[in-house]
Amino acid sequence: MKLHLNVEICGISFKNPVIAASGTFGFGREYARYVDLNMLGGIAVKGLTLSPRKGNPPPRIAETPSGILNSVGLQNPGVDYFIEEELPELLKYDTRIIVNINGNTIDEYCRMVEKLRDVPVHLLELNISCPNVKQGGMAFGTDPNVVYDITRSVKAHARQPVIVKLTPNVTDIKEIAIAAEKGGADGISLINTVLGMAIDAKKRRPVLANVVGGLSGPAIKPIALRMVWEVSQVVSVPIIGMGGITTGEDVVEFLLAGATAVGVGTANLMSPTACIDILNQLEEYMLQNGVRDINELIGGLEVKGGFC
Amino acid sequence: MKLHLNVEICGISFKNPVIAASGTFGFGREYARYVDLNMLGGIAVKGLTLSPRKGNPPPRIAETPSGILNSVGLQNPGVDYFIEEELPELLKYDTRIIVNINGNTIDEYCRMVEKLRDVPVHLLELNISCPNVKQGGMAFGTDPNVVYDITRSVKAHARQPVIVKLTPNVTDIKEIAIAAEKGGADGISLINTVLGMAIDAKKRRPVLANVVGGLSGPAIKPIALRMVWEVSQVVSVPIIGMGGITTGEDVVEFLLAGATAVGVGTANLMSPTACIDILNQLEEYMLQNGVRDINELIGGLEVKGGFC
Amino acid sequence: MYKMAFISSYIALNAHPGQFVHIKVPYDNSLLLRRPISIHDVHPQTGRVEIAYRVVGKGTRILSRMNAGQIIDVLGPLGKGFTISREIKSAIVIGGGCGVAPLKFLVRCLKEGGGAVTALLGFRNREAVYELDEFERFSDQLFITTDDGSLGSKGLVTQALEKELRKHLPDVMFACGPVPMLKVVQRLAKEYSVPCQISLEERMGCGIGGCLVCSCAIRTSDGDFEYKRVCQDGPVFWSQEVLLDEAALEC
Amino acid sequence: MYKMAFISSYIALNAHPGQFVHIKVPYDNSLLLRRPISIHDVHPQTGRVEIAYRVVGKGTRILSRMNAGQIIDVLGPLGKGFTISREIKSAIVIGGGCGVAPLKFLVRCLKEGGGAVTALLGFRNREAVYELDEFERFSDQLFITTDDGSLGSKGLVTQALEKELRKHLPDVMFACGPVPMLKVVQRLAKEYSVPCQISLEERMGCGIGGCLVCSCAIRTSDGDFEYKRVCQDGPVFWSQEVLLDEAALEC
Ligand SMILES: Cc1cc2nc3c(=O)[nH]c(=O)nc-3n(C[C@H](O)[C@H](O)[C@H](O)COP(=O)(O)OP(=O)(O)OC[C@H]3O[C@@H](n4cnc5c(N)ncnc54)[C@H](O)[C@@H]3O)c2cc1C
Ligand SMILES: Cc1cc2nc3c(=O)[nH]c(=O)nc-3n(C[C@H](O)[C@H](O)[C@H](O)COP(=O)(O)OP(=O)(O)OC[C@H]3O[C@@H](n4cnc5c(N)ncnc54)[C@H](O)[C@@H]3O)c2cc1C
Ligand SMILES: Cc1cc2nc3c(=O)[nH]c(=O)nc-3n(C[C@H](O)[C@H](O)[C@H](O)COP(=O)(O)O)c2cc1C
Ligand SMILES: Cc1cc2nc3c(=O)[nH]c(=O)nc-3n(C[C@H](O)[C@H](O)[C@H](O)COP(=O)(O)O)c2cc1C
Ligand code: FES
Numbered sequence A, B: 001m002k003l004h005l006n007v008e009i010c011g012i013s014f015k016n017p018v019i020a021a022s023g024t025f026g027f028g029r030e031y032a033r034y035v036d037l038n039m040l041g042g043i044a045v046k047g048l049t050l051s052p053r054k055g056n057p058p059p060r061i062a063e064t065p066s067g068i069l070n071s072v073g074l075q076n077p078g079v080d081y082f083i084e085e086e087l088p089e090l091l092k093y094d095t096r097i098i099v100n101i102n103g104n105t106i107d108e109y110c111r112m113v114e115k116l117r118d119v120p121v122h123l124l125e126l127n128i129s130c131p132n133v134k135q136g137g138m139a140f141g142t143d144p145n146v147v148y149d150i151t152r153s154v155k156a157h158a159r160q161p162v163i164v165k166l167t168p169n170v171t172d173i174k175e176i177a178i179a180a181e182k183g184g185a186d187g188i189s190l191i192n193t194v195l196g197m198a199i200d201a202k203k204r205r206p207v208l209a210n211v212v213g214g215l216s217g218p219a220i221k222p223i224a225l226r227m228v229w230e231v232s233q234v235v236s237v238p239i240i241g242m243g244g245i246t247t248g249e250d251v252v253e254f255l256l257a258g259a260t261a262v263g264v265g266t267a268n269l270m271s272p273t274a275c276i277d278i279l280n281q282l283e284e285y286m287l288q289n290g291v292r293d294i295n296e297l298i299g300g301l302e303v304k305g306g307f308c
Numbered sequence C, D: 001m002y003k004m005a006f007i008s009s010y011i012a013l014n015a016h017p018g019q020f021v022h023i024k025v026p027y028d029n030s031l032l033l034r035r036p037i038s039i040h041d042v043h044p045q046t047g048r049v050e051i052a053y054r055v056v057g058k059g060t061r062i063l064s065r066m067n068a069g070q071i072i073d074v075l076g077p078l079g080k081g082f083t084i085s086r087e088i089k090s091a092i093v094i095g096g097g098c099g100v101a102p103l104k105f106l107v108r109c110l111k112e113g114g115g116a117v118t119a120l121l122g123f124r125n126r127e128a129v130y131e132l133d134e135f136e137r138f139s140d141q142l143f144i145t146t147d148d149g150s151l152g153s154k155g156l157v158t159q160a161l162e163k164e165l166r167k168h169l170p171d172v173m174f175a176c177g178p179v180p181m182l183k184v185v186q187r188l189a190k191e192y193s194v195p196c197q198i199s200l201e202e203r204m205g206c207g208i209g210g211c212l213v214c215s216c217a218i219r220t221s222d223g224d225f226e227y228k229r230v231c232q233d234g235p236v237f238w239s240q241e242v243l244l245d246e247a248a249l250e251c
């Protein structure tokens, strides 16, 4: 059986729905020894800011039951460096490039988007959900009015389609997703990490130097699935679903819940070949379950009851 | 070394800080074969409503990585039955009894509290955070104004101290906790379950008949710890912390974060002796770390940096 | 099917047919819930307890890879098993697939109690059949059906049951298997007015009646229904009480 | 300390002293992160790779309970190891506690390269000492210190280092151990103007430079610092580059 894995997001064709999630895959280069980058649906690069950022002090990672907490704090070399030094490397591969952009102010987002206007990247991912920075980040992503404003402003400057990346740390994710769509978002990605904390009982200290961090990995998969499903009921733009994906079946679950493509994050830290392993398992699932075209799965959840 | 495990919540003395969490310990009776109930700090009984409730259709439980989802939907025999049939049994034991109350309307809460006025239970736990019911429940717990109103109204009718149980499914837990405290809450318990979903990839259906459910267990511990810590920074009433506690060290972590006592929920489903095992491990920790009085640990987290 | 035995004098001495044990999955701490598995048989003298199970997911896979001598955390015996007594002169026992597992213990006890036992066991195919000799030993009549006819007669076990009921009516029937099978058994029990006990499956938490997640719908006298606990009030119920449409259809 | 060996021709052939492997904790799927463990030594002919580690938490405990013949998922060799060459005529190697683990491989290579090696190893007590014969075999001089004097001289390994430096200055120093030890080594290297390489530890995610969680503070030419990756830019750095106060003090 010939499998069709191709999906389309905002008019851009992805050879398969598996995208390496931002912050867990460097600029791709770091993984090239382990993964044929040409096999990936796409790569979301490490979150960029207008100027280089040092990031937070170590320790920046803690292990929690079936999860991890990170507090990297957007360490990155800045958007100019990315365009000049990293992008040329990435462009050697036949995969879709998603640029994850972060600002302290709406103006910063817009200036970054300006810089990226004439650069051959495929999608812009507006990160308004980083829990590890003092300014901007998650604070933007929790207020529907701000989400609307920021999306609208960025869209006015952007040439590439704009995906808005949502934080799960909100009372009503639907409201936020609707605000992004109204603001002109071409797509929505979710979820970013859940704000959490780990404590060392013996030392009586937080494990992370930054005290709190972002929870990711399989532990949050049920939260992510619920939010993808909720959002898919209220928006019509495509969704990139993520949160705890480590197997091919996990991908299927997100597609059934309404995602058109998925992000794989923490799994890359567990094993550098994770994206490829997951892709293989996805094909295995399709073969075993007679799914010829992956698009059959998108939004294919059969829901009978439920009050939500 | 003689260990002092006694803690005080709202003027009521608990022989130790380990409380069986509501909904996971029946009415105590079910566990009496496995646990000497006299050894527990307290028992929070299954959530009660004014009239008996059938609950949701099965399946009501799903397993997720280091967590479980439940959608029991507050099945219970009603507050009158509890007072007449269950409470007399419970009163045979020397432990603190916490009655978890749930209403569809503020009036229902008040009427239940009226019924409990002259009944010898120690604390009332106002559950405004159940994710598994259509009316009331979590919907109450996500709006600070409603939290304030409901707490105030209930307090006007209550004779026993009132603990307000918060849902983690909010943007800002501090704001909700402050509203409860302003409304007159004598204490705060958190967290209830996180709204989540599980999907069966093969059957293309939700695992739970109710589609969504509440996530509990170790997976949510980092979220719970963060929220307990955040709330402890802004309120002065005592906190009962819970979410994913399965070991004595977990208890220590919650106390360090600012809780005065803890709830043990999902662990009871993993093993009926969980509360006692945890208590033993807690004593072991105290012995090994030279902690004579458990109260030394409460709020004892040493925080240097962190921006939150 | 995998068969596994462990030593627990407590369980071996106290178990009744139809009861189950609740097994903690070893090693993998990401799996929190115990797995309910019926007691296949016990040897009170040696403390040996047997279970028989199919590998369907992560938990049973890990169990199936355990080696002799390893330690396992088992809670039990749990639940309300089959109601049996020496008054039972003749019984029909119906099992489908891995629903056959608890019936070995039942059939042995019925036999030891002096009753005449007809066992009707249905399987997908020849490969799925197990413990035939054991059932032969303890039942007076044994009929096997397979979906594909690769062993015994081709067809459903409920067809064999109807044939049998047309021939003679037993004092009582006992059934364990998938819900569609139980539904037919339930209907036949009613049509032929034979008292019938069925064993249900539902996803479980505590296994001891405390968490209310393992519900099945049971008729109430006012024509309505209430949710009872499979783990504590069951897993065995009188068939006329159970609303099988409300029950999960997944098992 | 536990010593463990596994077979990987790839790692055995490609590893340099100071590099590490990143080990997936087997069985328990609730533990997501790999554990970084230094390469203790390799045998390129047989493909044998050795590690030596202390049990500090869940992951190392599970590793320590593995049996011969079981399979393990190992990523490596990773990181930038010690910079060594045949030009090195004399070297001092300083190890503290489980920081001794990577030094065996280093000392052997230095020796095989023809250098004179003085090894200074510090331990808590007699029980914590390990691999003495191996170090004796490959170093020209070996000094042991223990905190309680139960073996070798009583005191800190850095006191032995200062004594040694007063006697003669080596071409280069290599150190691995707890941060307080490294701080003293760093100061002494500066005072005595001896080039010095130190191996750092930090909590890791990917281990291959992609996630930026394993940061250590490295001086920049403008007097400021930047966070570099212990997994990829290290774990070995020139001591004068490293800002140890910014590094985690927990190890
Ligand atoms: C009272 C009772 C007795 C049983 N006796 C037997 C027996 O003797 N032999 C046998 O092969 N099977 C039996 N089952 C079914 C057995 O419990 C499941 O096959 C098993 O739990 C699957 O676990 P898993 O980890 O392999 O599957 P997974 O699908 O990974 O399990 C995920 C979760 O769903 C639960 N689950 C999945 N399927 C079932 C099911 N059919 N019933 C209840 N829970 C389920 C698991 O317990 C676990 O909590 C019995 C079930 C019940 C309720
Ligand atoms: C490059 C490098 C080489 C190392 N080489 C050795 C060695 O040869 N022998 C040895 O005994 N130890 C070594 N360590 C330390 C070793 O990695 C930790 O002791 C181990 O990860 C603890 O795991 P755990 O599950 O037992 O502890 P837990 O405390 O349960 O681990 C929880 C998490 O914290 C991390 N962690 C805990 N302590 C450390 C630490 N000191 N350094 C880095 N991460 C830590 C774990 O990897 C895990 O992600 C090395 C560390 C690094 C960075
Ligand atoms: C170490 C780490 C760094 C991350 N950095 C970023 C980032 O720079 N920008 C961003 O939008 N998301 C970032 N994320 C979030 C992930 O892209 C993803 O949304 C989240 O981790 C959930 O997916 P997962 O469970 O598969 O990891 C980061 C996550 C991790 C674990
Ligand atoms: C099966 C189940 C039923 C629950 N029922 C209730 C309830 O009736 N009232 C309530 O306030 N919380 C209820 N909870 C929430 C728990 O009391 C607790 O807040 C939550 O599970 C987090 O703690 P844990 O991770 O230790 O389980 C229930 C949880 C579970 C798992
Ligand atoms: S499994 Fe808890 S009540 Fe049945």
Ligand code: FES
Pocket: D203, D204, D205, D206, D207, D208, D209, D210, D211, D212, D213, D214, D229, D230, D231, D232
């Ligand atoms: S551990 Fe990922 S960059 Fe070092």
